[in-house]
Amino acid sequence: MGRFLLKRLGLATITLFLLSVIVFFGAQVLPGNVARRILGPFADQAAVDALNKNLGTDRPLLTQYWDWISSFFRGDFGDSFSYGVPVSDLIGDALLHSLKLAAFAFVMVVPLAILGGVIAALKRDRLIDRVITIGGLSLAVVPEFVSGIILILVFGLWLDLLPVSANAPEGSSFFTQLKYLLLPALTLVILLFGYIARITRAGTIESLDADYTRTAYLKGLPRQVVLRRHVLRNSLLPTIAVVATQTGFLVGGLVVIETLFNYPGMGKLIFTAASQKDFPLLESAVLISGIGFLCATLVADLSYSLLNPRIRYARAE
Amino acid sequence: MTTIEDPAAPIAIPIRPDEASVARRERLRLLLRSPTFIIGCVLLGVWVVCAIFGTLIAPQNPQADDILNKLVAPSGDHLFGSDRLGRDVLSRVMVGAREILIMAPIATILGTVLGTAIGLVTGYYRGLVDEAIMRLVDAVLAIPLIITALLAIVALGPSRITIILVIGFVFAPIIAKTVRAAVLSERELDYVQAARLRNERSPYIMFAEILPNVMGPIIVEFTVRLGYAIFTIATLSFLGFGADPSIPDWGKDIAEHYQFISADVWWPVLFPSIAIATLIIGINLIADAIAQTFER
Numbered sequence: 187m188g189r190f191l192l193k194r195l196g197l198a199t200i201t202l203f204l205l206s207v208i209v210f211f212g213a214q215v216l217p218g219n220v221a222r223r224i225l226g227p228f229a230d231q232a233a234v235d236a237l238n239k240n241l242g243t244d245r246p247l248l249t250q251y252w253d254w255i256s257s258f259f260r261g262d263f264g265d266s267f268s269y270g271v272p273v274s275d276l277i278g279d280a281l282l283h284s285l286k287l288a289a290f291a292f293v294m295v296v297p298l299a300i301l302g303g304v305i306a307a308l309k310r311d312r313l314i315d316r317v318i319t320i321g322g323l324s325l326a327v328v329p330e331f332v333s334g335i336i337l338i339l340v341f342g343l344w345l346d347l348l349p350v351s352a353n354a355p356e357g358s359s360f361f362t363q364l365k366y367l368l369l370p371a372l373t374l375v376i377l378l379f380g381y382i383a384r385i386t387r388a389g390t391i392e393s394l395d396a397d398y399t400r401t402a403y404l405k406g407l408p409r410q411v412v413l414r415r416h417v418l419r420n421s422l423l424p425t426i427a428v429v430a431t432q433t434g435f436l437v438g439g440l441v442v443i444e445t446l447f448n449y450p451g452m453g454k455l456i457f458t459a460a461s462q463k464d465f466p467l468l469e470s471a472v473l474i475s476g477i478g479f480l481c482a483t484l485v486a487d488l489s490y491s492l493l494n495p496r497i498r499y500a501r502a503e
Numbered sequence: 504m505t506t507i508e509d510p511a512a513p514i515a516i517p518i519r520p521d522e523a524s525v526a527r528r529e530r531l532r533l534l535l536r537s538p539t540f541i542i543g544c545v546l547l548g549v550w551v552v553c554a555i556f557g558t559l560i561a562p563q564n565p566q567a568d569d570i571l572n573k574l575v576a577p578s579g580d581h582l583f584g585s586d587r588l589g590r591d592v593l594s595r596v597m598v599g600a601r602e603i604l605i606m607a608p609i610a611t612i613l614g615t616v617l618g619t620a621i622g623l624v625t626g627y628y629r630g631l632v633d634e635a636i637m638r639l640v641d642a643v644l645a646i647p648l649i650i651t652a653l654l655a656i657v658a659l660g661p662s663r664i665t666i667i668l669v670i671g672f673v674f675a676p677i678i679a680k681t682v683r684a685a686v687l688s689e690r691e692l693d694y695v696q697a698a699r700l701r702n703e704r705s706p707y708i709m710f711a712e713i714l715p716n717v718m719g720p721i722i723v724e725f726t727v728r729l730g731y732a733i734f735t736i737a738t739l740s741f742l743g744f745g746a747d748p749s750i751p752d753w754g755k756d757i758a759e760h761y762q763f764i765s766a767d768v769w770w771p772v773l774f775p776s777i778a779i780a781t782l783i784i785g786i787n788l789i790a791d792a793i794a795q796t797f798e799r
Contacts, residue, residue, distance in 0.1 A: 223658065
């Protein structure tokens with residue numbers, strides 16, 4: 187297990203390094219002249235030079251990269267250009283908001299999607315299976331702003347059941363806050379349901395067809411027990427992996443959903459940074475969400491192999 | 504079969520049709536009988552027709568302002584209502600298909616061609632380059648496409664070229680991963696060994712021998728990615744990072760009229776939303792049906 191863990195961590199570190207280079211490239215190399223890009227083509231050359239000096243973008247690229255990445259890991263993300271405050275102040279709050287929204291969505295979507303996937307697998311190739319798999323995937327591929335707007339129109343305006351804004355009034359109770367978060371969270375549920383259900387379905391079908399399941403039936407175990415003890419335990423393994431990879435989708439989805447519902451999380455922050463050409467903020471926010479994704483996949487990978495020794499040994503090769 | 508063969512007739516040696524083309528025809532037959540595929544084609548077909556002939560068949564000029572009749576609810580004059588400048592929503596929805604249906608396929612083709620080449624080379628040679636590219640794939644996948652696209656647009660300024668390039672470049676490693684996996688299992692097969700023994704050159708083996716046998720996953724991947732390209736381009740327009748603000752565009756039209764829905768003006772928002780949803784769902788139904796025929 188030790189070697190396996192070490193190998194995973196090593197690979198994750200290399201990926202993290204490449205990720206930081208990509209982000210740095212996008213924010214500090216691609217624009218050519220960063221200050222010119224921020225201030226526009228008509229700005230005074232002196233102002234451009236001053237801003238470049240201020241941002242540190244007039245130095246050699248290697249120095250810039252090293253400076254950025256070393257202070258990043260010391261927790262110093264620099265100052266936001268548009269807000270004029272340290273980036274870390276902005277990101278802390280935003281991260282918390284996003285986690286709240288994401289956690290709410292996951293609490294709803296994971297059990298729902300697993301249930302859907304298992305039902306689809308048990309009723310394989312029947313109507314309900316087609317509805318769950320094709321319906322789920324069709325909903326998952328619709329952009330979040332489209333599904334979000336349709337939810338707002340139906341539940342927020344026509345049925346008038348739910349608040350359209352994600353922000354509960356100051357000092358509301360936990361449940362009121364949840365009520366305000368329900369529409370954005372449901373938009374995420376729609377985005378994630380199809381993939382998780384599809385993987386659960388595939389995993390369940392595989393273990394339904396497996397020899398150990400046939401043996402369990404043949405030794406006379408009741409169907410309920412076979413399903414619970416033999417089928418589900420094995421079929422839920424791939425689901426863990428897919429839930430982790432969905433966090434990537436989640437962050438992308440949050441940019442749109444938080445903008446749509448005007449919710450002050452990471453996604454909204456990334457959107458604002460992009461609209462304001464706030465490179466320091468954008469750079470840190472993107473790198474942090476990328477690191478979040480890498481951590482999630484790493485945790486999933488490890489828990490997957492902890493739960494399944496077959497993988498652990500096969501992959502450690 | 505009622506005819507009895509004449510034993511004295513010369514034995515006709517049937518020309519054995521090439522197995523691959525039989526398999527291809529069989530797949531096509533299955534595809535044409537699949538309801539998912541047919542529904543997908545109908546949905547996509549509607550928007551392709553709008554993209555090609557939109558300006559000819561649209562009932563009104565999609566750019567014509569009519570300030571006296573702004574935000575008119577759907578009626579005989581404006582089947583889908585009119586927008587904040589009095590422009591006909593139906594016409595804008597029809598013409599809006601063009602831009603996205605030109606950009607998305609170009610970006611996807613770019614990604615598929617690049618990705619296939621990378622996947623073939625890395626899967627065939629393996630080794631260090633292969634490892635390095637797989638790590639790069641992981642790193643690219645750690646940032647959602649929409650955020651990479653935002654970063655690139657902020658850095659380079661919004662233009663069609665930027666959007667096409669960024670989508671293509673992000674798709675390339677993803678497609679390479681799929682192609683590589685397929686190549687890894689093909690390269691051990693006898694026909695590849697035979698080609699090696701014949702002293703064929705590596706590029707020939709990769710592109711003439713292996714490539715035709717991994718077309719299945721590539722076609723599936725292309726269709727799925729096409730859906731994502733449309734997803735991304737529409738989302739960028741919605742966020743205000745579209746390439747060209749002057750032409751009718753579903754995402755941009757939705758963003759511009761989003762503020763009016765609290766006044767129950769839903770038509771300039773709902774109809775373009777349905778347009779995006781049906782186009783993407785159509786493409787994904789096609790992708791799903793194709794994937795199923797290759798799985799058999």
